[in-house]
Every structure is written in C-alpha cells, then in structure tokens.
Amino acid sequence: MASATQTAAAELVCFNEGCRARYAITEVLYNCPQCGGLIEAGYARFDADPDMLKSRFRDRRTSNAPLDQSGVWRYRELFPFLDDYRHVVTLREGNTPLLDGPIAAKYGGLERITFKHQGFNPTGSFKDNGMTCGASQARRLGMKRVACVSTGNTSASMAAYAAAAGLEALIFLPHGNISFGKLAQALEYGAKTLQVEANFDQILALVRVLAERLGIYLLNSMNPFRIEGQKAIMFEMLDQLDWRVPDWVVLPGGNLGNTSAFGKGLREAKAAGLIDKLPRLAVIQAEGSAPFYDYWAAGARGAFHPVTKPETLATAIRIGDPVSWPKALHEVRTSNGTVEKVSEQEIADAKAQIGLCGIGCEPASAATLAGIRKLTASGVIDRGADVVAVLTGNLLKDPDYIYRYHTGQLEAPGGVKIQPTFGNKALVVPNDPDKIAKLLAVAD
Numbered sequence: 001m002a003s004a005t006q007t008a009a010a011e012l013v014c015f016n017e018g019c020r021a022r023y024a025i026t027e028v029l030y031n032c033p034q035c036g037g038l039i040e041a042g043y044a045r046f047d048a049d050p051d052m053l054k055s056r057f058r059d060r061r062t063s064n065a066p067l068d069q070s071g072v073w074r075y076r077e078l079f080p081f082l083d084d085y086r087h088v089v090t091l092r093e094g095n096t097p098l099l100d101g102p103i104a105a106k107y108g109g110l111e112r113i114t115f116k117h118q119g120f121n122p123t124g125s126f127k128d129n130g131m132t133c134g135a136s137q138a139r140r141l142g143m144k145r146v147a148c149v150s151t152g153n154t155s156a157s158m159a160a161y162a163a164a165a166g167l168e169a170l171i172f173l174p175h176g177n178i179s180f181g182k183l184a185q186a187l188e189y190g191a192k193t194l195q196v197e198a199n200f201d202q203i204l205a206l207v208r209v210l211a212e213r214l215g216i217y218l219l220n221s222m223n224p225f226r227i228e229g230q231k232a233i234m235f236e237m238l239d240q241l242d243w244r245v246p247d248w249v250v251l252p253g254g255n256l257g258n259t260s261a262f263g264k265g266l267r268e269a270k271a272a273g274l275i276d277k278l279p280r281l282a283v284i285q286a287e288g289s290a291p292f293y294d295y296w297a298a299g300a301r302g303a304f305h306p307v308t309k310p311e312t313l314a315t316a317i318r319i320g321d322p323v324s325w326p327k328a329l330h331e332v333r334t335s336n337g338t339v340e341k342v343s344e345q346e347i348a349d350a351k352a353q354i355g356l357c358g359i360g361c362e363p364a365s366a367a368t369l370a371g372i373r374k375l376t377a378s379g380v381i382d383r384g385a386d387v388v389a390v391l392t393g394n395l396l397k398d399p400d401y402i403y404r405y406h407t408g409q410l411e412a413p414g415g416v417k418i419q420p421t422f423g424n425k426a427l428v429v430p431n432d433p434d435k436i437a438k439l440l441a442v443a444d
C-alpha cells in the first residue's frame, strides 16, 4: 500500500503539438485557454524499474486494501496526478476478465480472439475506469456538483461515483435515445436527470456553457482525468497477458475518449519500459455515425467534418462530432492502426455471435467483432493475429435491442429491417408434457 502522499510532478498540458502550454494539475480545464486545444495530464520523467513495478502490480492483487483492489488504482504509479490518495472514490472498478471466444473468432475470420470485457465493471461499462479518477479529482478540488452529457453509460457511471463520493450528480441525456437500462441506473443512483430534446453533440455544447456559468465540474471524456483512468484498461490487459503485447487492440469509437486513453496508456507503458512495442489500434464506428472513419478514409487531412444527424441503434456511439478526434488520430497513427465502419446488420449479427460464446455485450461493443470480420476479409488483420477486442458494455444494458433482434422486430434508423440471422425465438408451449416432449423430439 502506498503512502497517503506522493510527490511525482504532474501538470496539465495542451495536447496541441504547436502549443504544449502547461498548467497546474489543480486547474479546472477541458481546453487550452491559449489555443483551444485538448488538455491532457503530463508527468515528470519516469524512472522506476519496470520489473519491480510489474511485481508490485501483481502483489497488489492479493491485497485487501481498497486502492489495490481497484483494477485502476492498482496501477497508480502510471497516472500519479493525486497528491493524496484519501481523495480516491473507488467501487473496485476494473478487474475485468480476458475471455476466449472461439465461435466469435471463427465468425471474425480469426484463429483466436480474446475479449477484454469491460461490462464486468461495477456499473457495467468501461466508464467506471475513468470515472473513479474523475470523481477523485472532483473531490480533491473540493467540487460539490458534477455533470455530464451522455449516451447512457457515462451517466450511469457518474451517478454511481458521485453518490459514493457524496457529490451531487447532474445528468443530461438525449431524450428518447438512450437505452432504458442506462436511464434506470442514473435514477437509482439518485442523479438529477434532465432529458434534453437534442442530440449528444448539441447537448455537450449546452452543458459546457452551463458548467462554466454554474461552476459545475464536467466529467465527460474531455476531462483529462477520465482519460487517465481509462488508460488502466490497457495496463490491466497487459498485466493479464503477462506483459505480452497483442498485435491488435480493437475498440468501438464514439466520442473517441477511449481511443485516446488506450493510445496514451500504451505509449506511456512503452516509455516506462513495461513493454517494448505497441499493439495496433483498430477503431470501429457505426456507419451512420462515422465521422472519424470518413476523415481517416479521406487521408486524415484538413478540416474534420462532423456528421450533423448521427444515427445508429448502437446508441452508445451515436455521436457525430467526437470531441477527442485529434487525440484519437494521433494514437491511431502512432500505433500504425486503422479505422473501419460497420452496418447496423453487421453489428447485430456480430453481437449475437458474441452471445453464442456465453459472453454477450451491448450493441456498441459488438462493432468490434463486426469490424474484425471486415478487416480480416480485406487482409488488414491476419487470420493468425493475436487480437484483443474490448467489449465496452454489459449485455443487460440494452435488453430491448436483443429481444427485438431475436424476434425479427429490430429496425435500423430509416425503417430498414434487421434480419435475425442468428435469431433465437422463445417458444410458447401448452402445459402438457407429451406435447413439449414431442416438440423437443425427446425420445421417451
């Protein structure tokens, strides 16, 4: 267990290459006051012995100390922004498994696939990894109120961490476009919940104005401390692989905070000597909400064009103007990665295949396998590659989608019917053993 106080120099830094302005780690900043660029946390040069660190991380798995039990704070040397660990609010986030999915591997055109399932988090998504850091920083700053706009998972997570931290939670949601499961979580955790008649991108602009006016701490992913926590998804993955570096890490892209976090974490792990190469990042977007894919496919030069009316049934990634695209672009380029897009039908079928592995996930997460299937078909990913797909949210986040798919009632935006390719309908049967036995063709 580390001491309560730790001294590594941490500061906020403008991400913009041409600016790199530096600010105190305790400033409330989401964009650089000088150039408007994104903000990130930066640390003094790291000189701990990598083998010592690896064994310390491993030892902490047997500890009962709350900080060590967290699959985020276990790796705290790699994001030393707090000056006092008594500010930490943890629900024992992270600790998510690596799972084999042979059926999904075959479907994706791979010999093997490993899922890193973030749906095993306390509120059922990867947002908890970031939220523990964001909420802890809010406490350190003495904030009373925190806010976010969300497609559902950020709000569920923020509501839980705010409740655990004794902070007031204010949530803004696109009315009618988040799953019931996620909305229900926010209500149960006691958050003040506002459903706005606008889309995610429009509400984010609104909330930024309100946060400034009302002095509320914003916990969307342009908050640099969210990104620090989400880096730990990669640290935990590497630790679970005994620090073997996979060829590819595949993840869905919405607001692109997670892509930014994974890339930063991996680069920093390499700089710290924990790994000697980077995995390639593959970011998958839903066809109707794919501005990052469009930008990438057009050569990633010049102006970035948001999608003004983003659409997808994978509501978690229904985002047309992703805030973190400059960071994400840097990470995809640095890792020699790629960006792909997938259709509604492809997402739905890939999701059913992940279900057939006994694993399951929410729609946005299944974009990973759908993307892998395309990328193996086009030869970008080799059949024999070592691939980790990050499933970002739990199956139970959106049961309505699942029921509709399996019963042939799922419709893509615009009314196009999704085929239940791997549909599995419940059968209604009479209370009669003979008839049921006959139906099941069970020999008596």
Ligand code: F0G
Residues within 6 Å of the ligand: 125, 127, 149, 150, 151, 152, 153, 154, 155, 221, 252, 253, 254, 255, 256, 257, 258, 259, 316, 317, 362, 364, 365, 392, 393
């Ligand atoms: N998968 C799930 C399940 C998500 O909830 C999100 C984002 C993403 C993928 C995309 O991650 O934005 O970092 O690229 N959900 C946010 C929310 C936007 O409000 O819950 P990203």
